[in-house]
Each structure stands twice: as structure tokens, then as C-alpha cells.
Amino acid sequence: MKTFSTRLLSALGALVLAAVLAPSLHAVPGHPGPAPKEAYLVPVKDNWEITGALPENLMLIGLQGLANTDAPRVYVEYPETWHFHDFNPLKDFYATRYGIKFTRLDTPDVALTALGKFAKGYVVWDRKVRPSINVALTAAGVLRAVVVDESLIPLAEKHGLKKLADFRGQFTGQTDIQIYRWAYDKYWKDCSRDYLIWMGGAAGNVMEPGVADLGIAFGAFVTDLSANPKDKEEFAFHKELLAQMKPTAWIMGWHSYAKDTEGQWVTLTSSYGLKVIGLNTFPNGTFMSQIGFSPDFKFTNSNHVTRQSVVKPENKVYLCLVQSDSMGIGAWTQPERGQIPYNWEVGVDGAQWYPAAMEMFTKDKTPNDFFIGGQSGYMYPSAVPADRFPGLMKEMNERMVPMDQHTVTIMDHSDRGIPIGYFDLPKRVVDQYYAGAPDVIGFINGYAAAHTFDVRNGQAFISYDYYLDEHRPQADVVADLDELMRLNPVRPYYLLLHVRESNSIKRVIDIVNALPEKPEVMPLDTFLKLAGTKPTFKVRYKDERPSGQSWDVQTQ
Amino acid sequence: MKMKSPRLLAAGFLALALVATAAADTLARFNGHWQIDLAKSTPIRPxxxxxxxxxxxxxSAQIVRHLRWGLERKVDDTTNVKTDGHTVTANPVGYWLDTWYTNVYIGGDHQKQVTGEWLDGGRVLKVESRLALEAQQGDHPVHIYEEYRLSPDGNTLTVFALRSTRDQAMTYVFHRISKFDEPAGMVTTASGLRYAITRQGTGPLAKPGQILTVHYTGTLxxxxxxxSSRSRQTPYIFTLGRRQVIPGWDEGFALLHVGDQAVLIxxxxLAYGKTARGPIPANSPLKFEVELLEAK
Incomplete structure (x- = not known):
């Protein structure tokens, strides 16, 4: 247990450090620059209940947003159980690789001592009305305030902060639409048109506001309006907000699991040509996005071929393993990495929003590790208006350059109401990719297996032939893959396999070794080049999928 | 040639009739609703x-397969088959339902040709299907052999399936349904009440003493x-925790937030016990699909 004198020393130290950090203004979130020499470390508790530690945690994350608005000053230390747990070693990486010296602000009191000067006052949310938190976060961004509940008012006032807004009792008995409409009327005119925050995810007594710092730093409107058409009023208001955003805007956060589905939410966002950066739990966005790669680091890929290369396919099964979920929830750090060609899906936005994490993960890549990219964030191309597509493709091409990426991955979930085959793409979308990305080596599509295939000018457009579920027994997986090889008897056969979530590399190697017909495992760029050179697949699009009229299909 | 006596003929007909009745009884035991035992079956994910x-x-036989995936997706797949071992019955098929793991779709003319036959005195139903599957490289003919085997007690149905394109046999075990159709995620409380929240509301938790306004539909x-209050278009109002309703409701609604939709088993x-009440027989478990509209 800390003594009073220890806390006092800590607070004084924080004050001194604040004075050192104050003049070093050089960046804003989303614009990476050089790393600071020093920064604060603010721990939050492992409890996200409104009636638990959320008020304190929320105040600290909000304070981070205020302090980091124009420079990376504060890094929040999330508990080990936080959703982005693969980012946990990042703090140490900043310290060792970038040389950042962290000063720990152990308590909210100490944190306010050091960082209270970045706030002009405080706003109070109502513990009995959950949406009042989102209104308070919106107000905090606009008014430059810390967010507190009733219990934290004395602490805020102790640090000289004045009350700027108080939502206690104001929204009692009101619906979400009434509350958010009030917030809109009051604050929207002063809110960002570049960023919207969807503070969804968990519902009820729990909120996990990892992205709140970005919302406050950007002065973004914060909400969790429904994307479910059945919620007519919220749906209409939701669309009203999206329609007013700039074409290049980002939607950051995640939908509310209590109101709608991921498919409904991303489809609606995509229908306005907007991109989503997930999730609501995304941590330290204001810190990570202001610090670029370290000076002596250059992000490079293990490229094997170019668009112009000539390859000679053989009569065999070519197997290509794509690991999504960034670095595969731990797969990257497994000792088997490098033993077989593996393709890692890394977002093209990494260089903008979390360069150091990219550097931490990829600095020790092997020749068998290949990085593949795609459009920004969550975006379903089928839902994107045609006139917005070229701009998005231009942006994608530009973002692939610093990532040294030359292949494109696509995932479209906009038609998930049907039971099977909803990852397929209509021809018009395939046409748009060919028109928008003529210089990439090729495209891959899907999540679950899909059957959209094409080839033009040597560029193959291939869907996943197999989805490797981490829970599916190995014997069933081997039987599945063997059956695919028999259903596709012509060689070469191009078998694109989606490795999901926590599948270990060892499990994948064991599966490959157990196959009766031995495939050659390929990196994606070579795989696509081979397929583009000698296609054996049938060209298909979603439009040719059977309508399934005989099925009783229910959508939510 | 000597004529058989009328008595012998009668006995013969009686014996045949008894065999036919026994066979018919055996076949009838296939009838009903069957729920898959996921732990004992080949995986059916998603x-x-x-x-x-x-x-x-x-x-003949009609086999309707109901597949459900969360709250969002469900499909019903009907196969009608003559069981004389010869007649080919064409059945329309839209989706290849057995997996989402593989890029395999229904191909050809989107029909499957089916023959059926009773084996082993009606204890086994054999169904053979021929259809075209469409994979990456195009259509491929596939022959599927299935046996539906009934357990001696008539309560377990095991389906063995073989595909010409797959070396691994598949086994699906079903148990006869004698319980409610329940949503996923049912929770059992200490009292034996079972419940699942099928749509979360955003209001506060109901508390004892509050006057609740609810909609419900009850089934046996x-x-x-x-x-059904919905059929009457009139919500039901009661005070929670005051024994104005069956104990299962006092417990169940205390678990809900305003706006929640739920299923209570x-x-x-915790209902009417040994007492019959109107259309509800004695000792009946009850299923309620409920919605908590308001709590004051």
C-alpha cells in the first residue's frame, strides 16, 4: 500500500514532467510523428461496470483524450484481460525500442494533478441513464472537459475544475432516440465531421470505452444508435448522422450488441461509403497514432513475385494459408512460425493508427511470412455507392505503398441474411476492383468459403475454398480438404484456406502433413500469380448463385 | 392339386396381417420430432x-430437416421419398447445407434424385441420393447413402451417411423430442426455472414490488x-413478487430488464403443479414467450 508521502512525491514528479511535456506539440491523432522522450502511464482497473470501476476508468481514458489531442502524452495501461491483449507488450516496446520514459500516475488524483490542466472543466453523467455517458463524452470533446459521475465531482473540483454540464436527472425516462436527439441539437454543430464514435459493444451495466480518448480528442459525436431497420426512429437518425459526414470520414468503435448486428451496422456505414475502425475497445488510439515507425525501421514485405513476373504452374494442388485477425491471436509468436509459408492479414491502416504495434509484430518476420492488405477497416464493398468506390480504391492503393503490400483481401458481409454463400460478390463489385487496382498481383475474397472467381490480364480473383475453424476436429478438416481435392480433380488446383482465430501453426502443419494428396504450400503473391497464369477455376459471381426460394430464411 | 382349407387360408392371412401390423407399428415409431445430439454427432457447424x-x-417417408444458426438464420429442407426401393423421387434443393467450411454449392439442375427402402423389418430406412455439387472447378456428380436406424426403445435415431467423394463416414445421433423447442443459451436457475433472453432491452432491471406490464404467449x-396477451392485444399487468402470478413468473420476470424479450420454461x-387448469393438464411444464414492456 502506498504511503501519503509516496503519493505526494509521485504527484510532484508528475507536475514536473507535465511542465517538460507541455511545449512538445507536434501532432494530432491519426498523423504519426516522432516519439516523445517521456510520457505518462495511467493504469485503469479491470472492472467496467457502471456500478463498479467504470466511472474512474472512463474519467482517465477521457483525460487521456484531452491530454493527447495535440501530442502523445498519456498511455493508458489496460488490464491483461483487455480485448486487445496482443497489444499488451507494446508499452515495453515503446520504452525499449523508442526510448520513451514512462512516469506512472497511479491514482485518479495524481492523474488529475498532472493532466487536469488539459481540461476546462467537467461534465457529469447520470449513473441511472446509460446513454448519458455517450452524451457526456460528446460534451467532453466539445467543451474540453473530463467526464465524471456523481462520486467523482469532489475530485474534479479539488483540482479546480468547474462544472460545464450536468446530465443527472435530465434524461430520466427518455428513450435513446430522445436523448441522442437532444445531444445532437446541443452539440452536433460543434462536432467533427471526420470522425464518429460508436460506443457499442457490451450493453447493460457494462461499457468498455477504449475508443473514448479518440472521441474526445477529435470532438466527435458519441452514440450507439441502432442500424436495425426495425428500430425505425433510431435507424433514420443513424442515417441522418452518416449523411452529414465527410466522404473520407472514419467511424470508430463498434455497434451495440443489444441493438443490431455487425452485418447491419457495417452495411449501413458502407452504404455511405464510410469506413469503420473497430472496436469500441481499441486502446490508446490517441497515443499510438501519433508515433510513427522508429527512425531506423522500414516496413517491408517478403515479396516473391511482381505483377510482371512469369511463373510456370505445375499439375499439383497449390495450398495457400491466410491467417486473419491481424497476427492471429497469438499465432505470430509461436515457435513454428517460419516453417511453412504463411500469409498474415494486416490492415493497411496500421501505419496510420498503430505503427509501433506493426513494427513490434513484424520486425522479426521470416522469409515465409507474407503480409496482405486490403481496404481500410470494416467495409462491405457491395454496399458502397458506385460513385464512392473509385475514391476508396485510390485511398487503398496509396495506403498499400508504405505497407509494401501488393495483394488485396476483400470481405463482404452485407448479405448475411441468407444462410449460405453470403460472402460472394456480384460482378459489378469485381469489376470495380479490377478497375480500381490494376497494378496489384491479385485479389482474395471471403471469410467463410465462397465461390466468386475471376481472372483478367493475369490478375486472379480467388475466394476461400476452405474455412479452418479452430474447433473443428483435425480428422474432419483432413476429410474436408481431401473431399475438396476430389471435387476439384483438375490440376493445378488452387486451394485458398482461411486460418481463423486461435488455430496454431502446429495444428495447420499437422493437417497439411495428414493430407492424402500432398499440396505445395505457397505464399499468396506466388499463388495468385500461378492462378492468374493457368486458371482452372470457373469464373463466377454472386449473381449466379441460386436464389434459394425453397428455403424458409429468416433474418433478424 | 389339393385346395388349401379355408381355415388355413384364414390363418395365413391373419399371420400376414399381424406381420404387416407389426411392420406398420415399427415404421410408425420413426414418426415424430427428433433433436440432434451434438456431442455424439459429426460436427454440423456453423x-x-x-x-x-x-x-x-x-x-413413403417425408424427412424435414430444420437447421438453425443463432437467431438469424434457419432453413428447412424437405426430402420426400418412396420406400419401395425402386421409385426415383426428384426433390428440389437450393443450398448445400452440410457445411460452410468448403466452397461447395448445389450444382446441376438443383434437383436430387432419391430412392428409399425399408430394411430389417422396418427398423432401418435407407435413403440414396444422387445430385451434382458445384465446386471451384465446376459440377461434380455425388452419390449419398444414408441409413436412418431406430434404437430398440424407439427413442434414438442414428443417421449414418456416406458420400462418394468423402472417405470419412458421418454419424448424426438424434433423440426423440418430448420437450419444448428452446432457443439457444437457456439458463437453469436453482429452482428449475429455465430462461433465455432472446432480445435485450435497455431499461432497468425489474424489482419486487414494481407493477409490471408484460406481453406473453403460453404453450404446452x-x-x-x-x-396469449398478444392475441388479446392487451398487455397483462401484475405486481412482481406478490404471488399474484405463478412462482415461475415471479422468479422469471425478476431476471428481466425493461424491454427484454425472453423465453421462460x-x-x-413453479406453475400449476398437480392441478389441471382449463386447457392446462395436471403436471404440465409451460413455456412462455414474454416481453417486459414497463416496470413502475
């Missing part, structure tokens, strides 16, 4: 629930709907 409805007689295990001891 589907997390599978049910069979079977109607069978000496000449055989699917009979015995009451109430055992007889």
Missing part, C-alpha cells in the same frame, strides 16, 4: 441446432397455445 421431422408409412409441450412445480 449450424448450432438440427431437428428432424419424420412422417413415414409403408410406402405439444405446442398447444393455451393463452416453467416446471410444473
Amino acid at each position: 449450424w448450432n441446432e438440427a431437428r428432424l421431422d419424420i412422417k413415414a408409412d409403408a410406402d 409441450v405439444d405446442g398447444t397455445q393455451f393463452d 416453467v416446471p410444473p412445480e
Whole structure:
């Protein structure tokens, strides 16, 4: 247990450090620059209940947003159980690789001592009305305030902060639409048109506001309006907000699991040509996005071929393993990495929003590790208006350059109401990719297996032939893959396999070794080049999928 | 040639009739609703629930497969088959339902040709299907052989399936349904009440002493709907925790937030117990689909 004198020393130290950090203004979130020499470390508790530690945690994350608005000053230390747990070693990486010296602000009191000067006052949310938190976060961004509940008012006032807004009792008995409409009327005119925050995810007594710092730093409107058409009023208001955003805007956060589905939410966002950066739990966005790669680091890929290369396919099964979920929830750090060609899906936005994490993960890549990219964030191309597509493709091409990426991955979930085959793409979308990305080596599509295939000018457009579920027994997986090889008897056969979530590399190697017909495992760029050179697949699009009229299909 | 006596003929006909009756009884035991036992079956993911409805007689069978995936997706797949071992029955098929793991779709003319036959005195139903599957490289003919085997007690149905394109046999075990159709995620409380929240509301948790306004639909295990406030278009109002309603409701609604929709499966001891009440027989478990509209 800390003594009073220890806390006092800590607070004084924080004050001194604040004075050192104050003049070093050089960046804003989303614009990476050089790393600071020093920064604060603010721990939050492992409890996200409104009636638990959320008020304190929320105040600290909000304070981070205020302090980091124009420079990376504060890094929040999330508990080990936080959703982005693969980012946990990042703090140490900043310290060792970038040389950042962290000063720990152990308590909210100490944190306010050091960082209270970045706030002009405080706003109070109502513990009995959950949406009042989102209104308070919106107000905090606009008014430059810390967010507190009733219990934290004395602490805020102790640090000289004045009350700027108080939502206690104001929204009692009101619906979400009434509350958010009030917030809109009051604050929207002063809110960002570049960023919207969807503070969804968990519902009820729990909120996990990892992205709140970005919302406050950007002065973004914060909400969790429904994307479910059945919620007519919220749906209409939701669309009203999206329609007013700039074409290049980002939607950051995640939908509310209590109101709608991921498919409904991303489809609606995509229908306005907007991109989503997930999730609501995304941590330290204001810190990570202001610090670029370290000076002596250059992000490079293990490229094997170019668009112009000539390859000679053989009569065999070519197997290509794509690991999504960034670095595969731990797969990257497994000792088997490098033993077989593996393709890692890394977002093209990494260089903008979390360069150091990219550097931490990829600095020790092997020749068998290949990085593949795609459009920004969550975006379903089928839902994107045609006139917005070229701009998005231009942006994608530009973002692939610093990532040294030359292949494109696509995932479209906009038609998930049907039971099977909803990852397929209509021809018009395939046409748009060919028109928008003529210089990439090729495209891959899907999540679950899909059957959209094409080839033009040597560029193959291939869907996943197999989805490797981490829970599916190995014997069933081997039987599945063997059956695919028999259903596709012509060689070469191009078998694109989606490795999901926590599948270990060892499990994948064991599966490959157990196959009766031995495939050659390929990196994606070579795989696509081979397929583009000698296609054996049938060209298909979603439009040719059977309508399934005989099925009783229910959508939510 | 000597004529058989009328008595012998009669006995022969009687014996045949008895055999036919026995066979018919055996076939009839296939009839009913069957729920998959996921732990004993070949994985069916992404589907997390599978049910069979079977109607069978000496000449034909209808097998309806219900697959469900969360709250969002469900499909029903019907196969009609003559069971004389010869007749080919064409059945339309839209989707290849057995997996989402592989890029395999229904191909060809989107029909499957099916023949059926009763084996082993009616204890086994054999179904053979021929269809075209469409994979990456195009259509491929596939022959599927299935046996539906009934356990001696008539309560377990095991389906063995072989595909010409697959070396691994598949086994699906079903148990006869004699309980409610329940949503995924049912929770059992200490009292034996079972519940699942099917749509979360955003309001506060209901508290004892509050006046609740609710909608409900109640059904018996055989699917009979015995009451519904929705049908009356009039919500039901009661005070929570004051024994104004059956104990299963006092407990169940105390678990809900305003706006929640839920399913409550109430055992007889938390409902009307040994007492018959109107259309509700004695010792009846009850299923309620409820919605908590308001709590004051």
C-alpha cells in the first residue's frame, strides 16, 4: 500500500514532467510523428461496470483524450484481460525500442494533478441513464472537459475544475432516440465531421470505452444508435448522422450488441461509403497514432513475385494459408512460425493508427511470412455507392505503398441474411476492383468459403475454398480438404484456406502433413500469380448463385 | 392339386396381417420430432441446432430437416421419398447445407434424385441420393447413402451417411423430442426455472414490488397455445413478487430488464403443479414467450 508521502512525491514528479511535456506539440491523432522522450502511464482497473470501476476508468481514458489531442502524452495501461491483449507488450516496446520514459500516475488524483490542466472543466453523467455517458463524452470533446459521475465531482473540483454540464436527472425516462436527439441539437454543430464514435459493444451495466480518448480528442459525436431497420426512429437518425459526414470520414468503435448486428451496422456505414475502425475497445488510439515507425525501421514485405513476373504452374494442388485477425491471436509468436509459408492479414491502416504495434509484430518476420492488405477497416464493398468506390480504391492503393503490400483481401458481409454463400460478390463489385487496382498481383475474397472467381490480364480473383475453424476436429478438416481435392480433380488446383482465430501453426502443419494428396504450400503473391497464369477455376459471381426460394430464411 | 382349407387360408392371412401390423407399428415409431445430439454427432457447424421431422408409412417417408444458426438464420429442407426401393423421387434443393467450411454449392439442375427402402423389418430406412455439387472447378456428380436406424426403445435415431467423394463416414445421433423447442443459451436457475433472453432491452432491471406490464404467449409441450396477451392485444399487468402470478413468473420476470424479450420454461412445480387448469393438464411444464414492456 502506498504511503501519503509516496503519493505526494509521485504527484510532484508528475507536475514536473507535465511542465517538460507541455511545449512538445507536434501532432494530432491519426498523423504519426516522432516519439516523445517521456510520457505518462495511467493504469485503469479491470472492472467496467457502471456500478463498479467504470466511472474512474472512463474519467482517465477521457483525460487521456484531452491530454493527447495535440501530442502523445498519456498511455493508458489496460488490464491483461483487455480485448486487445496482443497489444499488451507494446508499452515495453515503446520504452525499449523508442526510448520513451514512462512516469506512472497511479491514482485518479495524481492523474488529475498532472493532466487536469488539459481540461476546462467537467461534465457529469447520470449513473441511472446509460446513454448519458455517450452524451457526456460528446460534451467532453466539445467543451474540453473530463467526464465524471456523481462520486467523482469532489475530485474534479479539488483540482479546480468547474462544472460545464450536468446530465443527472435530465434524461430520466427518455428513450435513446430522445436523448441522442437532444445531444445532437446541443452539440452536433460543434462536432467533427471526420470522425464518429460508436460506443457499442457490451450493453447493460457494462461499457468498455477504449475508443473514448479518440472521441474526445477529435470532438466527435458519441452514440450507439441502432442500424436495425426495425428500430425505425433510431435507424433514420443513424442515417441522418452518416449523411452529414465527410466522404473520407472514419467511424470508430463498434455497434451495440443489444441493438443490431455487425452485418447491419457495417452495411449501413458502407452504404455511405464510410469506413469503420473497430472496436469500441481499441486502446490508446490517441497515443499510438501519433508515433510513427522508429527512425531506423522500414516496413517491408517478403515479396516473391511482381505483377510482371512469369511463373510456370505445375499439375499439383497449390495450398495457400491466410491467417486473419491481424497476427492471429497469438499465432505470430509461436515457435513454428517460419516453417511453412504463411500469409498474415494486416490492415493497411496500421501505419496510420498503430505503427509501433506493426513494427513490434513484424520486425522479426521470416522469409515465409507474407503480409496482405486490403481496404481500410470494416467495409462491405457491395454496399458502397458506385460513385464512392473509385475514391476508396485510390485511398487503398496509396495506403498499400508504405505497407509494401501488393495483394488485396476483400470481405463482404452485407448479405448475411441468407444462410449460405453470403460472402460472394456480384460482378459489378469485381469489376470495380479490377478497375480500381490494376497494378496489384491479385485479389482474395471471403471469410467463410465462397465461390466468386475471376481472372483478367493475369490478375486472379480467388475466394476461400476452405474455412479452418479452430474447433473443428483435425480428422474432419483432413476429410474436408481431401473431399475438396476430389471435387476439384483438375490440376493445378488452387486451394485458398482461411486460418481463423486461435488455430496454431502446429495444428495447420499437422493437417497439411495428414493430407492424402500432398499440396505445395505457397505464399499468396506466388499463388495468385500461378492462378492468374493457368486458371482452372470457373469464373463466377454472386449473381449466379441460386436464389434459394425453397428455403424458409429468416433474418433478424 | 389339393385346395388349401379355408381355415388355413384364414390363418395365413391373419399371420400376414399381424406381420404387416407389426411392420406398420415399427415404421410408425420413426414418426415424430427428433433433436440432434451434438456431442455424439459429426460436427454440423456453423449450424448450432438440427431437428428432424419424420412422417413415414409403408410406402413413403417425408424427412424435414430444420437447421438453425443463432437467431438469424434457419432453413428447412424437405426430402420426400418412396420406400419401395425402386421409385426415383426428384426433390428440389437450393443450398448445400452440410457445411460452410468448403466452397461447395448445389450444382446441376438443383434437383436430387432419391430412392428409399425399408430394411430389417422396418427398423432401418435407407435413403440414396444422387445430385451434382458445384465446386471451384465446376459440377461434380455425388452419390449419398444414408441409413436412418431406430434404437430398440424407439427413442434414438442414428443417421449414418456416406458420400462418394468423402472417405470419412458421418454419424448424426438424434433423440426423440418430448420437450419444448428452446432457443439457444437457456439458463437453469436453482429452482428449475429455465430462461433465455432472446432480445435485450435497455431499461432497468425489474424489482419486487414494481407493477409490471408484460406481453406473453403460453404453450404446452405439444405446442398447444393455451393463452396469449398478444392475441388479446392487451398487455397483462401484475405486481412482481406478490404471488399474484405463478412462482415461475415471479422468479422469471425478476431476471428481466425493461424491454427484454425472453423465453421462460416453467416446471410444473413453479406453475400449476398437480392441478389441471382449463386447457392446462395436471403436471404440465409451460413455456412462455414474454416481453417486459414497463416496470413502475
